[in-house]
Amino acid sequence: xxxxxxxxxxxxxxxxxxxxxxxxxxxxxxxxxxxxxxxxxxxxxxxxxxxxxxxxxxxxxxxxxxxxxxxxxxxxxxxxxxxxxxxxxxxxxxxxxxxxxxxxxxxxxxxxxxxxxxxxxxxxxxxxxxxxxxxxxxxxxxxxxxxxxxxxxxxxxxxxxxxxxxxxxxxxxxxxxxxxxxxxxxxxxxxxxxxxxxxxxxxxxxxxxxxxxxxxxxxxxxxxxxxxxxxxxxxxxxxxxxxxxxxxxxxxxxxxxxxxxxxxxxxxxxxxxxxxxxxxxxxxxxxxxxxxxxxxxxxxxxxxxxxxxxxxxxxxxxxxxxxxxxxxxxxxxxxxxxxxxxxxxxxxxxxxxxxxxxxxxxxxxxxxxxxxxxxxxxxxxxxxxxxxxxxxxxxxxxxxxxxxxxxxxxxxxxxxxxxxxxxxxxxxxxxxxxxxxxxxxxxxxxxxxxxxxxxxxxxxxxxxxxxxxxxxxxxxxxxxxxxxxxxxxxxxxxxxxxxxxxxxxxxxxxxxxxxxxxxxxxxxxxxxxxxxxxxxxxxxxxxxxxxxxxxxxxxxxxxxxxxxxxxxxxxxxxxxxxxxxxxxxxxxxxxxxxxxxxxxxxxxxxxxxxxxxxxxxxxxxxxxxxxxxxxxxxxxxxxxxxxxxxxxxxxxxxxxxxxxxxxxxxxxxxxxxxxxxxxxxxxxxxxxxxxxxxxxxxxxxxxxxxxxxxxxxxxxxxxxxxxxxxxxxxxxxxxxxxxxxxxxxxxxxxxxxxxxxxxxxxxxxxxxxxxxxxxxxxxxxxxxxxxxxxxxxxxxxxxxxxxxxxxxxxxxxxxxxxxxxxxxxxxxxxxxxxxxxxxxxxxxxxxxxxxxxxxxxxxxxx
Numbered sequence: 001x002x003x004x005x006x007x008x009x010x011x012x013x014x015x016x017x018x019x020x021x022x023x024x025x026x027x028x029x030x031x032x033x034x035x036x037x038x039x040x041x042x043x044x045x046x047x048x049x050x051x052x053x054x055x056x057x058x059x060x061x062x063x064x065x066x067x068x069x070x071x072x073x074x075x076x077x078x079x080x081x082x083x084x085x086x087x088x089x090x091x092x093x094x095x096x097x098x099x100x101x102x103x104x105x106x107x108x109x110x111x112x113x114x115x116x117x118x119x120x121x122x123x124x125x126x127x128x129x130x131x132x133x134x135x136x137x138x139x140x141x142x143x144x145x146x147x148x149x150x151x152x153x154x155x156x157x158x159x160x161x162x163x164x165x166x167x168x169x170x171x172x173x174x175x176x177x178x179x180x181x182x183x184x185x186x187x188x189x190x191x192x193x194x195x196x197x198x199x200x201x202x203x204x205x206x207x208x209x210x211x212x213x214x215x216x217x218x219x220x221x222x223x224x225x226x227x228x229x230x231x232x233x234x235x236x237x238x239x240x241x242x243x244x245x246x247x248x249x250x251x252x253x254x255x256x257x258x259x260x261x262x263x264x265x266x267x268x269x270x271x272x273x274x275x276x277x278x279x280x281x282x283x284x285x286x287x288x289x290x291x292x293x294x295x296x297x298x299x300x301x302x303x304x305x306x307x308x309x310x311x312x313x314x315x316x317x318x319x320x321x322x323x324x325x326x327x328x329x330x331x332x333x334x335x336x337x338x339x340x341x342x343x344x345x346x347x348x349x350x351x352x353x354x355x356x357x358x359x360x361x362x363x364x365x366x367x368x369x370x371x372x373x374x375x376x377x378x379x380x381x382x383x384x385x386x387x388x389x390x391x392x393x394x395x396x397x398x399x400x401x402x403x404x405x406x407x408x409x410x411x412x413x414x415x416x417x418x419x420x421x422x423x424x425x426x427x428x429x430x431x432x433x434x435x436x437x438x439x440x441x442x443x444x445x446x447x448x449x450x451x452x453x454x455x456x457x458x459x460x461x462x463x464x465x466x467x468x469x470x471x472x473x474x475x476x477x478x479x480x481x482x483x484x485x486x487x488x489x490x491x492x493x494x495x496x497x498x499x500x501x502x503x504x505x506x507x508x509x510x511x512x513x514x515x516x517x518x519x520x521x522x523x524x525x526x527x528x529x530x531x532x533x534x535x536x537x538x539x540x541x542x543x544x545x546x547x548x549x550x551x552x553x554x555x556x557x558x559x560x561x562x563x564x565x566x567x568x569x570x571x572x573x574x575x576x577x578x579x580x581x582x583x584x585x586x587x588x589x590x591x592x593x594x595x596x597x598x599x600x601x602x603x604x605x606x607x608x609x610x611x612x613x614x615x616x617x618x619x620x621x622x623x624x625x626x627x628x629x630x631x632x633x634x635x636x637x638x639x640x641x642x643x644x645x646x647x648x649x650x651x652x653x654x655x656x657x658x659x660x661x662x663x664x665x666x667x668x669x670x671x672x673x674x675x676x677x678x679x680x681x682x683x684x685x686x687x688x689x690x691x692x693x694x695x696x697x698x699x700x701x702x703x704x705x706x707x708x709x710x711x712x713x714x715x716x717x718x719x720x721x722x723x724x725x726x727x728x729x730x731x732x733x734x735x736x737x738x739x740x741x742x743x744x745x746x747x748x749x750x751x752x753x754x755x756x757x758x759x760x761x762x763x764x765x766x767x768x769x770x771x772x773x774x775x776x777x778x779x780x781x782x783x784x785x786x787x788x789x790x791x792x793x794x795x796x797x798x799x800x801x802x803x804x805x806x807x808x809x810x811x812x813x814x815x816x817x818x819x820x821x822x823x824x825x826x827x828x829x830x831x832x833x834x835x836x837x838x839x840x841x842x843x844x845x846x847x848x849x850x851x852x853x854x855x856x857x858x859x860x861x862x
Contacts, residue, residue, distance in 0.1 A: 005129060005136045012069045012122065016047045018144045025151035026052035026413075027073055031360040032353055033057060034374050034409045037116075042074035044121065047144060050151075051361065057353070062123045065358065069122055071131075071148055076115040118149060155412055167323060167428075170253045170260035172236045176205060176268065183208030184273040188515055190241050194225045201242070202226040202252070205268045206235035213240075230254035237262065244269065245814070246276055246298045247821055297585075300847050301811045301823055303834060308841035310406070314378040315828060318408035318838030321821075326837060327433040328415055328425075330824035331440060333835045334808045334855055336372050337826050338565060340454040346372040348452075364447040367414045374409040381406045381840065408838030418443060421672045423645065432817040433810050434483075434569050434853055441482050456796050458482045458567055461560035463601035466539060468553055468611060471546040475611040476604055478560050483567035483853075484533075488584055492528035495520065522586045529570070529588060533557075534599065545614040558601035561799035566594075566856040573817055582816055587849040590809075594856055596802035615737060615748065639665040651675055652685035661688055663720055664742030670720065677719070713740045721745065804856035812852045822852075 009016075019025055027045050029036055035054025037043045044058040045051070047069040053061050058070060120129040120141075131149075134142050185208065191198045192212040200213045200222045211229050212222035226238055236255040239262075243250040253260045262268065266276045299305060315337070319329035335341050345352065345368045352369045353360075360366040374380055383406075418440065419425035425436060444455040462481045467474045493499055502520040509516045534556070542553030572584045604610065638660050645668040646656035659671035659678075678684055713735035720742060721731035726749055738744035807827045814820015823836045825846045832843035 005133075006138050008122070008127070009069075009138060009141055013138070013140065015067055016069055016141055016144050017050075018140070019050060019147045019151050023050055023151075024154035025050040025148055026154045026361065027071075027148065027151070028052070028153065029410070029413055030054035030057060031413070032060075032356075032366065032370055034370075034380060037073040037075040038077060042072050042117075044070040044072050045148060046070055047120075047148070049358070050148065051359065059123075060353065068124070069120060071145065072119050072121045072128070074117045076117070078113060078115070118145075120145070155416055167259050167261050170237060170251070170256060170262055172253060172255065173260070173262045173264055176237060176264070178205065178268065178271045179207040181207060185210070185241075189513075192223070192225055195223050197222060201240070202238040203241055203272070204229060204233075204235050205237040205239060205251075205262075207233070208272045209235075210241065211238075227254060237268075239265070239269070244274065244276060245820070246302075246304070249276075297850060298813045300845075301813050301850055302836055303841075303843060303845055303847075306844045308834065308844060310383075310839070310841050311833060312378070312381045312383040312406055312840075314376055314381075316406075316833065316840045317375045317378065317381040318406055318835060318840045319375075320408050320410045321837040322410065322412055322415060323428050324430040324821075325411070325415060325428075326822040327431045327436050328411060328418075329837060330810045330822045330835065331433055331437050332371060332411070332414075333375070333824050334810065334826060335440065336375050337808060337828070338454070338457065338857075340452075340457050342372060342376060344448075344452045344454040345369040346376055349373055361413055362417060364417065364443060367417050368444075371409070371411060371414050380409050406838065406840065408840075421649070421676075422669060430814075430817065430819055430821070432573075433812070433822050437567070437853065438482065453796070455482070456798060457564040459797050460563040460799075461797060463558050463560040463603070464555055465558070466542070466553055466555045466611075467536075468542070468544040468546055468551055470551050471544060471611075473544075473546045473609045473611045474604070482563075483569055485569050485571055486529045487532040487571050488524055488586055488588070489528050489532045490522055490524070490584065490586070492532075493522040493524055493586075495523050519585065522584070524586050524588045526589050526591060543616045545612045545616075548614070559596065559599050559802065560601040561797045562596065562600075562802040562858070564798045564800065564858050566596075566804050566858070568854040568856065570852055570854070572812075572852060583812070583814070590806070590848050590851060590854055592806045592848075593859075594804045594806070596804070600802060637665070639667075642668045642671055646671055646675065651679075654687050655679070655685045658688045662714065662717070664717070666720070666742060674720075717742055717745070721749075800858055803859045805859055806848070806854060807857050808855040809846075809848060809851035810853040811847060811850055825851075 025045065027037070027043065027050075030043060030053050031051050033054045033056065035041065035043055035056075039054060041055030044053045044055070046053070046061060046065075046067050048067045049065070051061070053070075062068065118131040120131065121127070122129075129137070131145055137145070185203060190201050190210050192201060193210055195212060197212040201210055202213050203210055204226070209229055211225040213224070213226050230236065230238075234255075236253050237260070238252050238254070240250040240252070248261075249265060251260050251262045251265065252258075269276055319333065321329065336346075345365065349369050349372075352365045356366045357363050415425075422439070424431055425439065441455045441458060445453065448455070459480060459482060461478050464477050464479065465474055466477070490499075498520045499522055502517060505517040536554040536556045539553035539555050542551055543549070544551040544553065568590075570586075570588060570590075572586065574582060574584060638657055642660045642665070643653070643656045646659060647653050649672075651659075655675060655678075656671070659674040660668075663670040663674050713732055717735055717740060718728065718731050721734065722728050726734075730749060731745070734745040734748040735742075738748050808824060810822055810824045812820055812822050823834060825832050825834050825843055825848075827833075832846040834841050834843045834846070
């Protein structure tokens with residue numbers, strides 16, 4: 001038999017590889033679907049590329065690549081029989097087979113056991129070889145199989161500097177014994193029991209001791225009394241006071257020397273009189289709990305206390321929280337509730353999959369289609385069968401945590417791809433859903449060349465009117481935008497007297513070191529927010545071309561076109577006097593129906609006089625002029641911090657320096673995009689060689705003058721501006737007028753609206769370069785849909801009436817974008833549905849007044 005297996009595998013030996021350092025082994029998730037070893041068909045791992053495929057997709061990979069040998073992984077999960085030893089580690093048959101495959105966190109690991117199976121499968125005949133089979137397989141095959149089975153998670157190997165390893169459950173969590181010493185922790189006024197310190201305090205979950213930290217993972221200061229207490233008592237777990245929320249807290253294990261999860265944290269805290277549902281995280285270590293008798297923001301937004309009915313099926317699939325990833329989940333839920341996104345990715349699913357690259361895990365369209373299909377197919381949102389319902393009722397009677405929610409989908413592969421190279425989104429820290437939405441729109445724009453661009457539905461034109469306060473002359477410009485930011489005028493609160501009284505009581509309580517009074521939430525009329533949006537803003541450092549000098553200027557903004565889908569962000573987040581981000585606690589009566597027709601732009605009005613079209617003079621300091629003339633080989637100014645961030649990602653140092661230089665020191669993200677676009681060039685890692693100003697111009701004009709018009713700007717700078725949405729001919733003209741300085745070129749564009757003559761003169765270049773996001777001279781009064789054919793120079797916009805209906809909103813709970821969590825509500829089939837991570841239920845009381853980002857769709861014309 002051994003000889004037969006050896007002969008059978010001989011033709012395939014050149015295609016079987018042993019994973020090397022740096023190879024990612026995808027043995028927990030399919031590249032095209034959310035199939036895993038726990039799925040009915042298991043998972044097939046290619047023994048050459050180490051990509052994972054579900055049963056429906058493995059044949060595609062075989063046909064495309066010709067790879068024939070796959071390892072089939074299957075995990076069978078079953079509940080332990082009644083009477084199994086409580087607290088024991090679950091028995092795992094063939095335990096070494098899936099050495100690094102995580103347990104399913106949807107299940108209580110102590111109540112279930114796992115039986116793992118692995119075998120080699122040879123295509124196209126589906127010949128199976130059970131594993132382990134060391135004696136009968138060739139040595140190379142045995143080594144390769146063992147390496148695949150013991151390989152680390154693909155996600156832990158990718159970007160170790162930015163992808164933080166997922167926090168694990170503490171081994172002490174289930175068996176922790178708590179001292180019955182009658183300790184009760186007050187709602188505020190904590191201090192270290194040994195040194196009177198009031199910051200960075202940790203509650204020991206065994207005996208209730210409150211002590212200060214020192215060198216924990218959050219970097220806060222202290223005298224180390226918490227770790228000293230552990231050395232004296234061996235009590236292993238502590239929770240940081242001030243981080244406790246209804247969703248969890250920061251827990252540290254002194255024994256395991258790392259941050260951990262405690263699934264029983266609510267019970268452990270209740271032992272000391274702390275109710276997690278009444279706690280909110282704060283930035284200064286003081287929590288709002290018993291002093292807040294009103295229903296908290298967390299409870300209102302999550303509709304806690306209401307018996308919500310779970311819904312299942314197509315469009316009702318939840319997204320698992322990977323740890324502070326709810327900003328991603330809520331944003332993608334809303335995007336894939338929009339028909340244009342459904343059609344672009346799910347409607348073209350087979351074409352996208354068939355034409356995907358050899359590594360589909362790195363293809364944006366493939367992962368968008370995978371996520372969209374996962375949310376809309378209903379395959380991962382199935383109602384429990386009758387036996388599971390009976391079991392759920394029995395567990396509720398025994399007050400056991402139930403898990404018969406829908407499983408939902410885990411967006412780990414998607415998050416890894418869309419956050420690649422981004423210093424914030426690639427971390428496990430909480431992020432701003434508004435910033436992530438713009439990041440996703442940018443990715444969709446960049447990856448939609450030559451195909452349908454679903455983000456067109458958000459794009460609109462803003463007309464900005466700038467007026468010189470002294471000369472009264474005006475300038476009109478247009479820019480592209482994707483959302484409307486609405487200010488929050490606190491002074492317009494309808495309960496202003498209550499707010500003033502609360503502030504007086506709060507200050508008095510703070511001075512007398514008493515518990516603060518019950519907070520009062522400001523009630524702001526939506527009409528006041530809209531009015532604040534229309535008010536003129538002062539323009540900082542305004543240079544008046546009429547006066548040829550700096551002057552006071554004001555700017556107003558109006559809609560030059562209305563988008564098909566309007567995104568409205570409430571500007572709740574601001575900075576305190578100490579520059580700590582905080583959130584305004586406000587309630588706004590956001591309407592279901594919105595008419596913005598009165599905000600339609602009007603253009604230049606009769607009697608208005610335009611500001612002259614003059615460029616501010618370029619001022620070059622004397623020392624810069626002298627050094628440029630006398631020492632043309634001086635090193636260029638380069639942001640070294642950006643260089644080091646890129647170098648830490650593994651790119652050559654010289655390539656990083658060139659990337660930062662050619663992108664005008666505009667940050668590591670822009671430089672990263674330059675690296676990706678140029679890394680295949682032969683001189684990619686060669687030292688930076690910059691020609692001097694004198695060399696750059698054969699006629700050597702004086703440095704105070706603009707370069708000659710025939711001096712073509714660097715293509716890298718042109719590409720950066722066009723990627724921002726500006727037309728190619730306008731980008732070139734801006735760079736030529738500002739000596740190829742990117743920052744000044746941006747200012748030049750904003751102060752020089754396109755003229756018809758300029759558009760016609762650059763028609764040849766415009767025809768060869770699509771300009772999807774540029775300024776446009778489109779008719780601001782037209783209610784017809786504009787297309788690229790109608791306006792080849794401007795962006796694709798879908799103008800129409802300014803009347804909208806609310807269909808979704810994202811809400812944030814917490815004190816700042818750096819903490820808390822997000823949920824979203826979406827109106828489907830005439831009813832509001834709440835998406836709270838993997839839990840999807842019919843909403844009883846959608847909290848429309850507490851939302852952060854609102855989504856409206858345009859009403860059809862009446």
